[in-house]
Amino acid sequence: MLLSASGALANVVYAAEPYDEIQRRDLSLIQGQLNQVVTVLDRLEARQAGQAGQIDLYLDIPRVRADVHAIQRGLDEYLSPSRMPPRRLEPMEDDVVGRYLGQKP
Numbered sequence: 697m698l699l700s701a702s703g704a705l706a707n708v709v710y711a712a713e714p715y716d717e718i719q720r721r722d723l724s725l726i727q728g729q730l731n732q733v734v735t736v737l738d739r740l741e742a743r744q745a746g747q748a749g750q751i752d753l754y755l756d757i758p759r760v761r762a763d764v765h766a767i768q769r770g771l772d773e774y775l776s777p778s779r780m781p782p783r784r785l786e787p788m789e790d791d792v793v794g795r796y797l798g799q800k801p
Contacts, residue, residue: 730767
């Protein structure tokens with residue numbers, strides 16, 4: 697009986713799939729947009745290098761780039777974890793404890 701209850705609880709915990717198709721597409725879209733941000737940062741870095749000494753205020757591109765890369769790594773690790781998420785467990789229907797036939801209690 698206890699195993700049946702734990703199986704039912706497992707079904708509740710794992711009822712939602714960790715990666716549904718819409719979520720994967722949305723996160724993929726974010727990854728593409730971050731790649732575009734990196735491209736823009738490359739252009740800004742080149743322009744800013746050409747203006748060195750002429751401007752008082754500048755964008756800390758290496759710091760922004762590090763932040764973007766941290767987000768990209770986090771998304772990559774989330775979408776492709778080194779360990780697969782737990783699979784959905786099916787509830788057990790019957791007791792698994794019983795008595796051997798012919799033995800006295």
